Amino acid sequence: MLHRKWKTSTRPMNLLMGVAAVALSLAMAQPARAEIKIGFQAPLTGFAATDGKSAEIAAEMAIENINNAGGVIGEKLRLIAYDDQAKSDQAIFTANKLIGEDGVKLVVNGSYSASGRAAAPIFQNAGVTTIVAYGVHPDITLAGDHIFRLVHLGPPQGRATALFVAKDLKLKNVSTITMDNDYGQATMDGFLEASPKYGIKVINKYSYSLKDRQFGSIVASVKRDNPDGIYATGYFFTAGPLVAQLRAAGIKAPIIGSQAFDSQKFIEIAGPAAEGTYIVDSLDRDRNDAALQKFFAEFTKRAGYPPESVASVVYSAVKLMADGIKRAGSADPTKVKDALAETKNFPMLEGTLIGFNSLHEIIMPISVNVIEDGKFKFFAKLGDLDAFAPPEK
Amino acid sequence: MSAYEISVISVIGINVILAVSLNMISGFCGQISLGHGAFYGAGAYAAALAMIGAGSVPLALLAAAIVGSVLGIVVGFTSLRVRSDFLAVTTIGVNFLFTGFVRKQHWLGGEMGISGIPGSGLGANGNMLMILLFAAVTVALSLYVNHSWMGFAFRAVGEDEDAAATLGINSAAYKLAAFAIGTALAGLAGGLYAFFTQFITPDAFDFILSVMLMAMVVIGGIGSTWGVVTAAIGVTLLPEAIRFVSNYRLLVFGGLLLLVIRLAPGGIAALIRSVAGSAREP
Amino acid sequence: MSSAQLLRSEAVYYVDLAVTGITFGCMYAMMAVGLALVYGLLRILHIAHAAVFALGAYVTVLVANATGSVALGFVAAILVTPLFGMTIYRLLYEPLLKYRPDVPMIASVGLLVLMQDAFRIGFGEQGVTFHRDVYDLMTVDLLGVTVNAVQIAIVIAAAVIFLGLHLFTTRTRIGVAWRATVSRPKIAASFGVDPIQVRYLNFALGSALAAIAGGLVALLNNLVDPSIGYVVSYKALAIIVLGGLGSVRGTLIASLVLGLVEAYGTIFIGQWLDRDAIAFLALIALLMVRPQGFTGVRTA
Numbered sequence: 001m002l003h004r005k006w007k008t009s010t011r012p013m014n015l016l017m018g019v020a021a022v023a024l025s026l027a028m029a030q031p032a033r034a035e036i037k038i039g040f041q042a043p044l045t046g047f048a049a050t051d052g053k054s055a056e057i058a059a060e061m062a063i064e065n066i067n068n069a070g071g072v073i074g075e076k077l078r079l080i081a082y083d084d085q086a087k088s089d090q091a092i093f094t095a096n097k098l099i100g101e102d103g104v105k106l107v108v109n110g111s112y113s114a115s116g117r118a119a120a121p122i123f124q125n126a127g128v129t130t131i132v133a134y135g136v137h138p139d140i141t142l143a144g145d146h147i148f149r150l151v152h153l154g155p156p157q158g159r160a161t162a163l164f165v166a167k168d169l170k171l172k173n174v175s176t177i178t179m180d181n182d183y184g185q186a187t188m189d190g191f192l193e194a195s196p197k198y199g200i201k202v203i204n205k206y207s208y209s210l211k212d213r214q215f216g217s218i219v220a221s222v223k224r225d226n227p228d229g230i231y232a233t234g235y236f237f238t239a240g241p242l243v244a245q246l247r248a249a250g251i252k253a254p255i256i257g258s259q260a261f262d263s264q265k266f267i268e269i270a271g272p273a274a275e276g277t278y279i280v281d282s283l284d285r286d287r288n289d290a291a292l293q294k295f296f297a298e299f300t301k302r303a304g305y306p307p308e309s310v311a312s313v314v315y316s317a318v319k320l321m322a323d324g325i326k327r328a329g330s331a332d333p334t335k336v337k338d339a340l341a342e343t344k345n346f347p348m349l350e351g352t353l354i355g356f357n358s359l360h361e362i363i364m365p366i367s368v369n370v371i372e373d374g375k376f377k378f379f380a381k382l383g384d385l386d387a388f389a390p391p392e393k
Numbered sequence: 394m395s396a397y398e399i400s401v402i403s404v405i406g407i408n409v410i411l412a413v414s415l416n417m418i419s420g421f422c423g424q425i426s427l428g429h430g431a432f433y434g435a436g437a438y439a440a441a442l443a444m445i446g447a448g449s450v451p452l453a454l455l456a457a458a459i460v461g462s463v464l465g466i467v468v469g470f471t472s473l474r475v476r477s478d479f480l481a482v483t484t485i486g487v488n489f490l491f492t493g494f495v496r497k498q499h500w501l502g503g504e505m506g507i508s509g510i511p512g513s514g515l516g517a518n519g520n521m522l523m524i525l526l527f528a529a530v531t532v533a534l535s536l537y538v539n540h541s542w543m544g545f546a547f548r549a550v551g552e553d554e555d556a557a558a559t560l561g562i563n564s565a566a567y568k569l570a571a572f573a574i575g576t577a578l579a580g581l582a583g584g585l586y587a588f589f590t591q592f593i594t595p596d597a598f599d600f601i602l603s604v605m606l607m608a609m610v611v612i613g614g615i616g617s618t619w620g621v622v623t624a625a626i627g628v629t630l631l632p633e634a635i636r637f638v639s640n641y642r643l644l645v646f647g648g649l650l651l652l653v654i655r656l657a658p659g660g661i662a663a664l665i666r667s668v669a670g671s672a673r674e675p
Numbered sequence: 676m677s678s679a680q681l682l683r684s685e686a687v688y689y690v691d692l693a694v695t696g697i698t699f700g701c702m703y704a705m706m707a708v709g710l711a712l713v714y715g716l717l718r719i720l721h722i723a724h725a726a727v728f729a730l731g732a733y734v735t736v737l738v739a740n741a742t743g744s745v746a747l748g749f750v751a752a753i754l755v756t757p758l759f760g761m762t763i764y765r766l767l768y769e770p771l772l773k774y775r776p777d778v779p780m781i782a783s784v785g786l787l788v789l790m791q792d793a794f795r796i797g798f799g800e801q802g803v804t805f806h807r808d809v810y811d812l813m814t815v816d817l818l819g820v821t822v823n824a825v826q827i828a829i830v831i832a833a834a835v836i837f838l839g840l841h842l843f844t845t846r847t848r849i850g851v852a853w854r855a856t857v858s859r860p861k862i863a864a865s866f867g868v869d870p871i872q873v874r875y876l877n878f879a880l881g882s883a884l885a886a887i888a889g890g891l892v893a894l895l896n897n898l899v900d901p902s903i904g905y906v907v908s909y910k911a912l913a914i915i916v917l918g919g920l921g922s923v924r925g926t927l928i929a930s931l932v933l934g935l936v937e938a939y940g941t942i943f944i945g946q947w948l949d950r951d952a953i954a955f956l957a958l959i960a961l962l963m964v965r966p967q968g969f970t971g972v973r974t975a
Contacts, residue, residue: 045643045792047902050800083639088590088597089404093633096397117508117592122396139508139592180496180949182594185504209949211906213896214702216695217941223821224688237802241896248814250821268804269898271811305801425777471959475966478776481720482916483962485909486955493952600909604784611781644796647789654782655767658774 035078036331038063038321039104039128041094041111041119042314046085047210048112050237051310055110055133056081057303058311061295062318072322073329079318080104084115091115095122104128105333106321110314113137113182120147129324129333129340133317134310137182138391141359146337148360150317150348151309152281153390154183157259158190160366160388161231161280165256166198168368168380169278171229174200175222177215177242178207184233187258190388191231203227208234213241219249226253233258236308240269247273256280263308267374274371278379282369283309283350286378292349309350316348354385361390399521403589405629406524407582410531412609412625413618414578417535419607420616421544422571423551424472425481428488429606431468432576434598435491436461436583441507441593450513454584461580462573464491469572473565488600496595506594513588524585531578535618538574547571548616612653614662623661690820692938698826700934701833702895704927705888707911707918708840709760709881715857715921716877718776720912723763723783724885725904726790731756731886732893732903733794736803745810745894752886760882761875787908795901802900810894825894832887837927844923853877857921910951913958919968928969933957 040059043052059079067076080102082094091111098104099122107123107130109116116135123130124144132140132147136154141147152160165171174195178188184207195202203225206218222230230253232242239261246255247270259281267274285296295315299307307315323346325331328339341360346353354363363385370379382388415429436457443449443456468487472480495501502508513520538544549557550564550571557564587593605628613624635645657664706728713721731752739748767786771779813824843850855863856873864870893899914933918925933954940953948956962968 044640045795049795049901053800081639082636083642088592088594090632092400092590093397093404096395096400100395100397114594114596118590121591126396137505139505180504182505207945207949209951211902212950213892213898213903214695214699216698217692217938220688220691220695221942223691224684237898237900240804240898244897245823248821248823250814250816263801265801265804269896271807271897304799419777471963475962478714478718478720479916479962479966479968482912483959485912486959489909489951489955490948490959493949493955494947496949497947607777608781608784611777615775615777641792641796643792644789647785647787647792650785651767651782651789652785654778654785655770658771658778 035076036072036106036325037078037080037102037104038318039098039102039107040079040081041084041091041098041107041109041115042081043086043111043115044081044083046087048086050235051134052083052086052111054303054308054311055314057299058307058315059108059110059318061298061302062315062322066319066322072325073331075331077318077322084111084119086112086115088114088118091118092122095119099123099126099128106325106331106336107131108133108314108317108321109135110310110317111135113140113186116140120144123147127333129337131317131321131340133314136186138186141361145341145360146333148340148356150313150320150353150362151259152364152366152388153190153361154186155190155193156388156390157281157366158187158192159194160190160382161187161256161258162191162194162198162200163384163387164278164280164368164380164382165229165231166200169229169254169256171254172199172201173203173225173228175203175225175227175230176205177218177222177230177232177234178205179232179234179238180207180209183260184258187233188231194387208238208242210235210238212238215242215245218242219245219251222246223249223251229254229256231256233260235260236263236266236269240266240274243277244270244273254278259309262369262376264306267371267376274374277371279369279371279376280382281309281366282376283307283312284367284369284378284381285376287351289347289349291347295349312349316350316353320346320348320353357390358393359391363389394518396517399517400589401630401633403517403521403524405626406521406528407586407589408606408609408629409528409622409625410524410578410582410585411606412613412621413528413531413535414575414582415606416610416613416616416618416621417538417547417578418571418575420610420621421539421547421551422568423477423548424469424568424571425477425607426468426484426572426575427481427600427603427607428468428484428486428491429576429579430598430600430603431488431491432461432465432579433583433586433602434495434593434595435464436580437587437593437598438495438501438507438583439580440584440587441510444511444587445507445509448511450588453587454581457584457587458577458581461583462577465572465576465579466569468576469569472568472572485600485603488598488603492595492599502594504595506592508592510587510591510593512591520585520588524589527581527585532618532622534574534578539616539618543567543570608650612650612657612660614660614664617660617662620660620662620665687820692942693935694820694822694826696935696938697931698829698934699937700931701829702888702892703910703914703934704833704930705829705836705884705891706907707914707926707930708836708923709885710911711915711918711921711923711926712877712881713921714915715923716874717768717772719768719783720776720780721763721768721783722780722908722912723767723786723790724760724881724911725908726787727756727760727763727882728885728889728907729790729794729899729901729904730759731882731889732899733798733803733889734886735890736805736893736899737798739809740803740806743809745805745890749887749890752890753883756882756886756889757879760878760885764874764878787904791901791904798899798901800901802898802903804897804899805893810897823895825891829891829895832891833927836884836887837923840923849876906951910954913955917958917961917968919971922968922970925968925970932961932969 120143439460613621
């Protein structure tokens with residue numbers, strides 16, 4: 001019955017099917033014009049959501065800016081972003097998802113060290129070229145040559161700080177306050193290791209947990225130490241209260257903070273107490289650089305708050321990846337890896353990236369900011385690259 | 394099977410072992426334990442050190458189970474001193490003591506944890522199968538205990554200690570046994586986890602994890618092995634399943650947890666029982 | 676420095692630590708008393724109390740910023756949180772009372788996870804701070820020990836609250852009826868006390884106190900972020916257990932003890948254990964010696 005109906009209308013039916021087939025293949029041909037997928041991991045939820053949000057917005061901005069300028073090697077970029085909550089197991093899931101389900105070959109990791117450490121070996125084994133934007137743990141680049149890191153490692157940051165404290169601030173007796181997590185400890189380790197070399201005496205070492213906002217015991221102890229200077233590692237949400245409480249206790253010694261102090265929120269929380277705080281490896285906002293100023297304005301408009309180191313380095317990471325693709329002339333991860341390894345004097349928002357060393361760590365000077373009149377002001381540029389050179393292979 | 398699926402299934406397997414072992418302590422024997430992460434973590438660290446030191450997979454897993462169990466027995470002794478609600482907080486304390494101690498010890502890697510743990514040599518696929526094997530063993534053990542005299546004694550102790558005493562049940566001995574077995578399995582799970590990630594940090598074994606494990610037990614239906622297995626699978630898969638909601642994952646997760654408990658307070662097991670019961674009605 | 680100066684500086688140091696400890700203690704006491712009230716009445720570990728505390732902190736800052744007055748911020752918080760607390764009781768706990776206490780506790784956990792993310796989505800990942808012109812830190816110098824005004828406010832607030840609670844439960848009719856319901860529910864009911872009203876009062880009171888604690892912590896830190904409640908969720912539990920069976924007086928004692936232990940402990944054994952571990956070590960040690968808590972009655 002059905003059969004007969006079909007047979008009687010064969011001719012028009014065939015024609016229709018033929019047209020449909022052509023139309024379908026034309027339609028299918030469209031997406032076959034490839035985009036280059038860039039995988040992206042960031043802590044969008046969970047305790048690190050503050051940095052995750054900055055990272056996400058920065059990455060999206062970078063992709064849009066690149067695509068609006070015509071894309072890379074004639075193709076547009078597409079960001080495939082996953083939330084890893086800055087946790088190792090989530091980083092493993094999302095890394096596998098990017099490689100397997102999404103077929104990604106190039107990744108930017110915009111998350112914390114716990115994520116970078118877990119994901120890096122997976123990306124390396126799959127031959128996926130990865131730029132880790134701000135995870136500072138030494139193990140990350142040890143995973144292999146497909147992994148690049150765009151921020152100074154913890155220990156070199158600490159060593160640079162020791163150099164700065166001794167040579168620029170000329171302080172001798174210092175009390176140290178470490179935030180107890182891999183970032184805080186790694187950075188402080190560098191400082192403690194380099195201190196004796198520059199004649200800095202560490203009077204006492206204190207530490208606190210990520211969750212702490214009340215530092216009464218540490219403040220009392222530092223007051224008793226009466227140091228020439230205080231060096232503390234931490235994120236803005238611990239740094240703000242810490243600095244406020246130190247000053248409220250009448251401690252006048254200069255405070256030197258680590259990279260993650262760098263956030264407008266730090267100034268908001270600590271208020272007048274933030275004046276005079278030095279931040280090492282901070283984003284130099286005073287640079288007369290059109291790209292930086294444009295980024296600043298656009299990010300502030302999108303996010304509702306001004307960008308900090310995290311946003312800047314993630315933006316630069318995506319830009320660098322695009323640049324690597326351009327120089328390689330292809331999106332093949334091995335070719336991109338080789339192009340990235342040869343990077344010379346690449347303009348990042350933070351300044352000029354001189355290049356990568358054999359372990360694919362950055363060679364770049366470190367900027368120091370000071371808080372003046374409630375704003376970040378450039379204070380010094382540490383150019384003694386050997387003093388804080390990252391490890392080689 | 395993709396690498397993603399393998400990794401998710403591996404974690405599901407580990408969570409099943411953890412939840413079912415917790416169920417033995419808190420479900421069967423009624424000893425509320427909100428610090429299960431500590432035994433899991435102790436096992437993971439023991440396995441990591443054993444593997445780095447001796448390089449033997451069976452030794453590492455055995456060490457993991459033993460260390461977990463020893464810690465568990467010590468905690469079990471404290472359970473004899475304090476009444477049940479206090480036990481909940483004591484176990485929270487054990488969890489924080491574990492993480493708070495480990496993150497300060499350089500020989501345990503401190504905050505950085507231990508990385509570069511030698512692999513088991515089985516590959517990701519092999520690891521997953523090993524995990525699933527142990528998960529199956531755990532479930533079988535749990536079912537067996539439940540139907541045995543030990544299970545009966547556990548439940549008696551859990552529900553009414555005084556009545557249990559009249560039956561000649563030495564509640565202290567059974568509480569310790571529940572802790573010993575449950576924490577040995579948790580320690581074993583820790584060893585399996587160490588091989589899965591090949592890098593461990595104190596944060597992976599924190600209070601939040603312990604609460605999630607207890608949530609699996611409650612959602613599954615306290616005391617029901619299969620209910621808890623289902624809940625473990627469900628709770629582990631949920632964050633992956635709602636990845637499309639990306640920015641609102643925790644919101645949705647919390648909300649679902651809330652709703653499930655509110656609508657099915659007896660857990661999945663009770664839900665199934667009531668459905669099965671009403672199905673029998675004509 | 677001369678030896679007299681050295682001695683003085685050491686003395687100041689130990690007093691400094693004591694002040695820190697007492698301030699922590701008073702803060703913890705106000706955070707935990709709401710939990711003690713709920714536990715005393717219903718035997719539920721009301722983990723979501725941390726969300727009530729956080730809500731109080733957020734409301735204080737946001738209303739203070741909007742109106743320019745910190746006092747108004749507090750008033751708003753004290754009005755909002757009891758509604759939230761009573762809603763939690765009505766929608767979450769009341770239907771689950773007949774189950775094992777783990778069940779409402781896990782529901783409570785679900786609510787806390789939901790609320791923390793809601794705070795993140797609603798008020799931002801970075802959290803909220805007081806505007807400069809609304810609030811500025813003031814310090815007072817007492818014989819070389821610098822105390823900030825908020826610390827003094829915390830101690831005074833705690834003293835007022837606990838004294839107030841004591842008078843309330845011993846001198847007023849409602850208070851006595853409440854106390855009776857907690858310890859002898861059936862007898863109280865037979866005297867005509869409505870247990871449901873007592874429950875609502877319980878949650879309202881505990882939540883309002885959490886709001887005050889939240890507002891004060893907001894002033895102290897000048898930062899309210901989504902994680903602000905996290906520490907409350909487990910520390911407050913430890914405190915009420917150490918205090919003994921939801922006793923208000925026990926909560927105060929336990930809080931002060933824990934505050935001092937943390938203040939001194941983090942300096943002296945901070946190399947081996949972190950702050951929470953020290954607190955819990957003290958808790959476990961004290962519980963082993965006195966399993967019923969400070970003011971509890973031995974049942975076994």
